[in-house]
Amino acid sequence: MPGLRDFPVVYFGNDWSAENRTSSHHMARRLAGLVPVLYIETPGSRAPESSARDFRKLWRTLRRALAPPRKIQDRLYVATIPQIPFRRLPLVGALNRAIGCFLARRAAARLGFRRLVSWFVVPHPAALARRLGERLTVYYCIDDYAAHPGMDAAAIQALDDRLTQVADVVFVAPRALLDAKRDLNLHVYFSPHGVDCGLFAQAADPATQPAEATRALRHPVVGYFGSLAPYLDHDLLVYLARSRPQWTFLLLGYVSSDISRLRECANVVLAGAQPYETLPRWAKAFDVAICPYLVNRQVEHSNPLKLREYLATGKPVVSVVIPETARFADCVYLARSHEEFLAAIDQALDEDCPELRKRRMDAVAGASWDARFQETVAVVDRFLPKS
Numbered sequence: 330m331p332g333l334r335d336f337p338v339v340y341f342g343n344d345w346s347a348e349n350r351t352s353s354h355h356m357a358r359r360l361a362g363l364v365p366v367l368y369i370e371t372p373g374s375r376a377p378e379s380s381a382r383d384f385r386k387l388w389r390t391l392r393r394a395l396a397p398p399r400k401i402q403d404r405l406y407v408a409t410i411p412q413i414p415f416r417r418l419p420l421v422g423a424l425n426r427a428i429g430c431f432l433a434r435r436a437a438a439r440l441g442f443r444r445l446v447s448w449f450v451v452p453h454p455a456a457l458a459r460r461l462g463e464r465l466t467v468y469y470c471i472d473d474y475a476a477h478p479g480m481d482a483a484a485i486q487a488l489d490d491r492l493t494q495v496a497d498v499v500f501v502a503p504r505a506l507l508d509a510k511r512d513l514n515l516h517v518y519f520s521p522h523g524v525d526c527g528l529f530a531q532a533a534d535p536a537t538q539p540a541e542a543t544r545a546l547r548h549p550v551v552g553y554f555g556s557l558a559p560y561l562d563h564d565l566l567v568y569l570a571r572s573r574p575q576w577t578f579l580l581l582g583y584v585s586s587d588i589s590r591l592r593e594c595a596n597v598v599l600a601g602a603q604p605y606e607t608l609p610r611w612a613k614a615f616d617v618a619i620c621p622y623l624v625n626r627q628v629e630h631s632n633p634l635k636l637r638e639y640l641a642t643g644k645p646v647v648s649v650v651i652p653e654t655a656r657f658a659d660c661v662y663l664a665r666s667h668e669e670f671l672a673a674i675d676q677a678l679d680e681d682c683p684e685l686r687k688r689r690m691d692a693v694a695g696a697s698w699d700a701r702f703q704e705t706v707a708v709v710d711r712f713l714p715k716s
Contacts (some may be wrong), residue, residue: 332710337365337442339433339461342450344370345407350605352471352502352634353450359702360448361405367398367437368408369427371454374451391534398436408436412453417484426456433461439678446709453485455492464714468496469520469705473506478559484517493517498712500705503632505652518708521653522634523698526690529641531609533686540607542600543614546577552615552644554581554608555635557588562623562649567669569621569674570594581611599638612642617677620648622668640693643686645677660689 338360342353345368360366398406410432437445447463449455452474458466461711470493475486493499493513500520501510510517531537543550551569553659557580567590570578574596583602591597604609612618618639622628632653640660647662647670648654654661662677664670 331715333446333706333713334363336444336446336464336713337367337437337440338446338448339437339463340366340368340372340448340450341440341454341457342368344372345401348609352469355523355525355698356450356469356705358402358405359698361402365404365440365442366406367440367442368401368455369409369433369436370407371409371451372409384386390517397439406436406440408432410436410454414481417481422456423662425454429454429457430460439692446713449492449496452489452492455488455495455565458492462656465709465712466496467498467500467709468492469500469502470506470510471502471522471632473503473627476625476627478627481616489563499535500708503630503653504656505630510665515566520701520705521696522632522637523696524634524637524641524698526641526691526694528606529609529612529638530643530647530690532612532615532642532644533690536654537609537613539613540603540610543579543611545577545586546598546614547575547596548577550577550579550614551617551619551674552579552581553619553621554603556582556639557584557586557591557692559586560623560625560628561586562621563588563590565621565667565670566597567594569671570597573672573674579611579614581608588589608638609642612639612644614670615642615644616681617674618642618644618646619670619674620646620654622651624649624651633708637696640689643690645681645685646689647673647677657692660685660692 331620340357342357343351355365365423398408401407410429413563413681445467446462447458447461448469449458450469450471475482475489490513493510496514499510499514499517499611501507501517502520502522504519578597579600581600581603604685620633620636627649636654647664650663650665654663662673665671
């Protein structure tokens with residue numbers, strides 16, 4: 330009986346070279362272990378800003394759009410198909426559809442893809458769904474993209490809804506989005522993020538050496554890895570740093586928001602973006618890991634990948650209260666105010682012990698990316714045509 334392994338996949342995902350490793354990357358790599366995958370970056374979810382980074386990204390995007398698919402690993406190829414972000418202008422939708430279909434079909438033909446599956450992880454190229462001659466369309470929704478800063482919320486929500494409606498099967502990572510998706514499609518499955526347990530468990534291995542830059546830091550070290558983005562509560566971070574000047578606050582990640590106040594705090598170390606594979610060595614230095622988010626629509630509708638990665642290290646975790654963190658209340662310290670957050674870090678430092686470390690690691694032990702991938706493939710196989 331035919332299954333996914335019999336169909337190449339055209340996969341519409343995040344920027345392949347993005348600073349953060351997302352579920353988009355984890356699933357694509359595992360798919361490439363099963364079938365040939367054409368991973369298509371589709372920049373253009375939001376209008377560019379007048380920043381040097383955005384201009385560099387625009388230039389890189391234009392160059393890559395003209396190039397043939399580039400090989401990343403065995404059976405995994407990456408192509409770039411930009412989308413015009415000014416969706417309210419006349420003809421932009423038609424142009425995105427026409428250019429996108431032409432470039433996607435050309436890239437797939439170059440790789441010899443015939444009967445294929447289209448797989449979407451982002452909603453803004455929704456107009457390309459069911460236009461590539463695919464046998465099945467999958468929407469793997471990992472976020473509430475319309476709630477992201479800088480988006481044309483109404484336009485992105487409309488595209489998200491359309492993709493949900495036309496997909497043959499929909500997977501949803503944030504539980505908070507399930508009901509809305511099920512109102513639009515009968516075939517919606519909850520699929521929370523996985524975690525690379527083996528990688529992040531290295532932080533608990535005595536043989537793992539901490540990152541060189543952490544060895545002279547003053548402890549306790551309160552750590553965070555992920556983008557320093559607008560969804561972080563900068564007021565909270567500044568409050569924590571000023572309340573405990575004897576602690577070190579180690580923040581790793583690409584900066585995409587104003588961090589000037591954090592730079593003014595002498596006990597805040599901004600380490601920048603670090604390679605994904607090195608994160609356990611940085612986490613080795615953490616005494617407590619934190620999820621210091623603003624509680625807004627974007628965050629409440631998220632399924633934070635770093636929460637599971639933190640737990641896999643065995644480190645104590647302190648987080649704001651959102652639906653997904655509340656589900657780990659038995660092994661995560663939760664806080665609803667700045668004062669509670671600070672008190673929770675104090676408590677986490679006082680209580681940490683081998684038994685609690687094991688409980689945290691056990692909480693995510695069955696949620697590996699490999700297990701999540703196998704569950705997803707089993708569902709997709711049921712929807713593929715039988716001949």
